[in-house]
Amino acid sequence: MASEASEAGEAGEAGTAAFEALVADLEYPMFVVTAAADGRRAGCMVGFATQCSLAPARLLLCISKRNFTFDVAARAAVLVVHFLGGEDLEVARLFGGETGDQVDKFARCRWQPGPGGAPVLEAGRGWIAGNVLEHVPFGDHVGFVVEPFTGHVGDAGTPQLGFQAVRDLQPGHGA
Numbered sequence: 001m002a003s004e005a006s007e008a009g010e011a012g013e014a015g016t017a018a019f020e021a022l023v024a025d026l027e028y029p030m031f032v033v034t035a036a037a038d039g040r041r042a043g044c045m046v047g048f049a050t051q052c053s054l055a056p057a058r059l060l061l062c063i064s065k066r067n068f069t070f071d072v073a074a075r076a077a078v079l080v081v082h083f084l085g086g087e088d089l090e091v092a093r094l095f096g097g098e099t100g101d102q103v104d105k106f107a108r109c110r111w112q113p114g115p116g117g118a119p120v121l122e123a124g125r126g127w128i129a130g131n132v133l134e135h136v137p138f139g140d141h142v143g144f145v146v147e148p149f150t151g152h153v154g155d156a157g158t159p160q161l162g163f164q165a166v167r168d169l170q171p172g173h174g175a
C-alpha cells in the first residue's frame with residue numbers, strides 16, 4: 001500500500017516535471033490587467049489568459065491570489081486588459097517584476113483613467129475593457145471571466161510580446 005502510494009507520488013512528480021518542462025517552452029501572449037476599486041488602482045502582467053468564447057466574446061484571465069492586483073480586481077466590476085507588443089518590455093518589467101505592495105506602478109508609467117476607473121496604459125497593441133462575469137477558483141490563481149464592452153486597437157502591425165521574451169523576469173510577487 002505504502003509502495004503503491006509512493007509509486008503514485010513518483011508518477012505525480014514525473015507528470016509535474018514533464019508539465020513544467022513543456023510549459024516552459026510554450027509561446028503565448030502577454031497582457032497587463034488593470035483594475036480600480038475602493039480608491040485603489042492595481043495592475044499586473046498576466047500570461048495565463050485565453051479567449052474562452054466567440055459569441056458572446058469572453059476572455060479568461062488568471063490572477064494569483066497573492067498578487068496585490070488580486071484584491072483590487074476581485075472588488076472591481078470592470079477589468080482593462082492590455083495586449084502587449086514587442087516594444088513593451090519596460091511595461092512588462094514594471095507590471096510583472098514589481099508589486100503594488102511596494103511601489104506605485106502608476107507613478108512610473110503613462111496612463112489615464114478608463115472604464116470603471118481602471119487605468120488605461122499608454123502601451124500595448126491595444127486594449128479591451130470588460131465586465132467581470134465570474135470568478136472561478138483554479139488553485140493558486142483565480143479565473144476572471146470578462147465580457148469586453150469597449151476597447152481600442154492600436155497599430156495592427158506591431159508584433160505581440162510573447163512569454164519567451166520575458167520568461168526570465170523575476171515576478172514581483174511570489175505566486
Ligand SMILES: Cc1cc2nc3c(=O)[nH]c(=O)nc-3n(C[C@H](O)[C@H](O)[C@H](O)COP(=O)(O)O)c2cc1C
Binds near residue numbers: 062099163166169174
Ligand atoms: C512571465 C510572467 C508571467 C506572469 N503571468 C502571471 C499570470 O498569468 N497571472 C498572475 O497573476 N501573475 C503573473 N505573473 C506575475 C505577476 O505579474 C507579478 O508577480 C507582479 O509583480 C504582481 O504585481 P502585483 O503584486 O502588483 O499585483 C507573471 C509574471 C511573469 C514575469
